[in-house]
Structure formats: structure tokens, C-alpha cells
Amino acid sequence: MSGWDEGPVYYSDQAAVLGDGGGDNTNSAAATASRDSVRSLFKEFIRGFKPNNVFRYRESLLQNPRSLQIDMEDLDGFNSDLTAFIRSSPADYLPLFESAAEEVLVSLRSKVPGETGEMEEPDVLPVQILLTSKEDHVSMRYLGAQYISKLVKISGITISASRIKAKSIRLKLVCKNCKNVKEVPCRPGLGGAIIPRSCDHVPQPGEEPCPLDPWIVIPDESKYVDLQTLKLQENPEDVPTGELPRNILLSVDRSLVQSIVPGTRLTVMGIYSTFQPSTSQRGAVAIRQSYIRVVGIEETNEASSRGAGSFTSEEQAETHIKRRMGIGNHISERKLIDELTRRGMNESIVRRALIIMHQRDEIEYKREGRTIFRKA
Structure with a gap:
């Protein structure tokens, strides 16, 4: 029993836990993995994945720094835990994937001379991660509560497309009483921002405290992205006999905006989400409308779906x-x-x-x- 009071410190290497690629310990790995270790694995995948001795994603990122299309089968072959994380919690891990892509892009680009003549890191715009997969799609009729916040794949025909809107990703607020400035992040997709009701400024002795709801939005200093909504309808061959075709709302942003016209057959990967419509009835706060926040689009060739095509x-x-x-x-x-x-x-x-x-x-x-x- 000697040495019981030495006070040793035990630790676990999170990167080693995630690096074994085993899918049996997905739940335990997801509970213990830190954000930094997951980001480092994403960076290693983008920088080092090379099928047929070609750095596929690294070269693609240099050619198109605005977006990077990731094949889920490649990611699963590199580390199955990362694929499980994205499928189960895409809203949490896709931002890590995008930040990892930005860091890789900065490391791949050479420094540029700044205003003072010294070499500085180049400015890099945010990178959008687009996902694609060869798995079978899910019917719209089977989308239910069990798919909320999960990654799903559906197919259909686009029947309408809205105009481009400016969607805020970070709101800049100012208190109308003490002029305190605060930044609030907005939920992606069709979600809004949660604005606090009180100001966090501590009043000094003799100073008037800030009232409730003191915040005013500064539109010119907030950050925005392009947003567009599409409506996707079931394929005619997927509609049961005697039934009407169903449709679902899609939300696309950034590089996916204005890439689809009505009448196009699509295969979509996205996050099955909900939002509170503005025209909801009074008292129906628990009823929310479902939609899909798109994270990947593939345009289906009509010739391939109906037979062999000979178009060049x-x-x-x-x-x-x-x-x-x-x-x-x-x-x-x-x-x-x-x-x-x-x-x-x-x-x-x-x-x-x-x-x-x-x-x-x-x-x-x-x-x-x-x-x-x-x-x-």
C-alpha cells in the first residue's frame, strides 16, 4: 500500500482516442473529445488525405477557397469517429470543420507584404464545407422528430426559389442608456438571435441603471451572408398511388445561393431543423415548422434517372x-x-x-x- 498518497495525475490523449478509427466507442469518444482535438483531426484530413498520391482536398481548397466539397466516404475511411460526429451533431462539428479549413488555407498560402513593408498573413475569407455521400436518400414521408438536428439526405424536384436575402450571422448591439456595445451570434439557417433583456453594465454609485430591453441593433456594423429558400417536392416516381406529392422547405446560403433554378432534380444533404414561423397562431409556441438547412447539393441528371443518356x-x-x-x-x-x-x-x-x-x-x-x- 506504499505510495497511495503520492497524488499522481492521470490524463487521456484525446487525439489518440479519436485516431483509432473504431466505431464501437463513438459515444464515449464524443463525450470526451475536445474541440481542439477534433479540429486538429479535421486539419490533418484536409492537409494529408491523398488517394492515388494526390492531395485531393488540399489542391481543391487552393483552387476554390470559397467552398470545399467533402466526400463522406473519404472522411469515414480516414476516421469513422469524425463521420459519426458530423452525422449525429452536424450543427456543432461543421463550424469546426470550416474553421479547420480556414487554418489550412492560411498555412498553404504564402505571406504578403503589408502596409509597413513587413510580411503578413494573407486575408482569408470564410470557407464553406459542402458534404456529399453515396448513401441512399430518405423519403420525405419518413422525416420525423427522430431526425431533428441530424444529417439527412433527400431527393426531389425544385418547384420554387425565393429572392436573395441578407441573413445576419453576428448582430452588433448598443445599449441606449450606457452605450455599451455587445455582439450576439445568430443561429444559422432560418434561426434568429437571442437578444438579452438586460444590459451587463454595472452601474456606478449615483448612476441610473439600464432598463429592460435596452439594446438597439446597429445594422451597418453587423455581419451578413446571402440566404435563399427553395421548395423541394417529391419525385413523381416516389409518390404512392392516390397520394399527393409532399414538399419541404430548403435553406441555402453563401456559395449555394442562386445555383439552382426551379424544375431541377436535386439530391440534397442537410440538417433537419425547425424554426418558428412569423405567422404562427397565438399560444402555439411549441409548434414549429420543419425545414432542411442545406450543406450539400448534387444536381441529378434526368437522363441518368430515366435511362442511358448520350449528352456530351x-x-x-x-x-x-x-x-x-x-x-x-x-x-x-x-x-x-x-x-x-x-x-x-x-x-x-x-x-x-x-x-x-x-x-x-x-x-x-x-x-x-x-x-x-x-x-x-
Whole structure:
């Protein structure tokens, strides 16, 4: 019994717990893993994953620093615990994934000279993580309370798209009494911000205390992102006989905005969430409307869903160009190419499709070739 009073300190290496890749201890690992260890594993995956001796995600991040598309099968092969974390709590771990991608991007870029002549770290915009998977999709009819806050995959046809809105991600507040400034984060998707009812300023002797609800929003100093809502309807082949097709609301933001037009068949990965509609009845505070906060979109080719198709890449690009541009409309060539590349198309294929359409006299270049006008 000697040495019982030595007071040893026991610890566990969280990275080692997560690094074994075993799926049996997912619950225990999720309970003990720290945010820093999970972020370091995400950084290791982005920086070091190289199938066929190619750094797939590192090169993709350098080519497109605005978004990074992650294959869930690749992440599962690297570490199954990370995949389990994202599937069970995507709202908690996707921000860690995005912050890890930003840190990797900063480390990959070289320093630039600053205003004083010294070398400084380059400014990096936030990186959006987009998820894709080969798993089977879930029917809209089976989405229930058990899927709330979980990662789901559904498919359907887009029937409507809203205008772009400015969604605040951080609100800057000022107290109208003591002029105290405070920043409040907003919930992603269609969620709002929880504004405190009282000011945290401690009044001095003889000073008037701040009243209830003293905060005023400063719109010009708050931070925003682009937001758009879509409505997704069941595929006709998925609707049971005698039933009406169901639909669900989708929320897309940042790089996914204006990437989908109505009538497009989609396969969507997102977080099944709820929000309080503004037109809710009085007293129905416990009733919330469900929607999906999209974290990944794949456009389904109609030819592949109905049979073998023989369309070339240029013909598919022409179809997207004609959907984007109506007859008699004009658009900047750079803007059109950027929108189509955000949908996953190759820029060289889009340019070849524009050349073919120009040779057929379907489009015309104006303003020194910087603007495209569709003639037919």
C-alpha cells in the first residue's frame, strides 16, 4: 500500500482516442473529445488525405477557397469517429470543420507584404464545407422528430426559389442608456438571435441603471451572408398511388445561393431543423415548422434517372446556359462562368459551349467581348 498518497495525475490523449478509427466507442469518444482535438483531426484530413498520391482536398481548397466539397466516404475511411460526429451533431462539428479549413488555407498560402513593408498573413475569407455521400436518400414521408438536428439526405424536384436575402450571422448591439456595445451570434439557417433583456453594465454609485430591453441593433456594423429558400417536392416516381406529392422547405446560403433554378432534380444533404414561423397562431409556441438547412447539393441528371443518356459535357453546359439566359437577355461572361463553376462544371467546358453557341449564331458578344447577348 506504499505510495497511495503520492497524488499522481492521470490524463487521456484525446487525439489518440479519436485516431483509432473504431466505431464501437463513438459515444464515449464524443463525450470526451475536445474541440481542439477534433479540429486538429479535421486539419490533418484536409492537409494529408491523398488517394492515388494526390492531395485531393488540399489542391481543391487552393483552387476554390470559397467552398470545399467533402466526400463522406473519404472522411469515414480516414476516421469513422469524425463521420459519426458530423452525422449525429452536424450543427456543432461543421463550424469546426470550416474553421479547420480556414487554418489550412492560411498555412498553404504564402505571406504578403503589408502596409509597413513587413510580411503578413494573407486575408482569408470564410470557407464553406459542402458534404456529399453515396448513401441512399430518405423519403420525405419518413422525416420525423427522430431526425431533428441530424444529417439527412433527400431527393426531389425544385418547384420554387425565393429572392436573395441578407441573413445576419453576428448582430452588433448598443445599449441606449450606457452605450455599451455587445455582439450576439445568430443561429444559422432560418434561426434568429437571442437578444438579452438586460444590459451587463454595472452601474456606478449615483448612476441610473439600464432598463429592460435596452439594446438597439446597429445594422451597418453587423455581419451578413446571402440566404435563399427553395421548395423541394417529391419525385413523381416516389409518390404512392392516390397520394399527393409532399414538399419541404430548403435553406441555402453563401456559395449555394442562386445555383439552382426551379424544375431541377436535386439530391440534397442537410440538417433537419425547425424554426418558428412569423405567422404562427397565438399560444402555439411549441409548434414549429420543419425545414432542411442545406450543406450539400448534387444536381441529378434526368437522363441518368430515366435511362442511358448520350449528352456530351458541352451539351450539358449549353442546357445550363440557356436555363440561365432567356432569349433577348444579356449577362457578363465572367458572372455566367462563375455561376456555372459553382454548380460543379468545368470552366473550360463552359467556354467551349459558349464558342459553339457563338458559331451557331445563338449568342453575340458585346462591349469588347465582356457581355453575352442571347439571340436564339
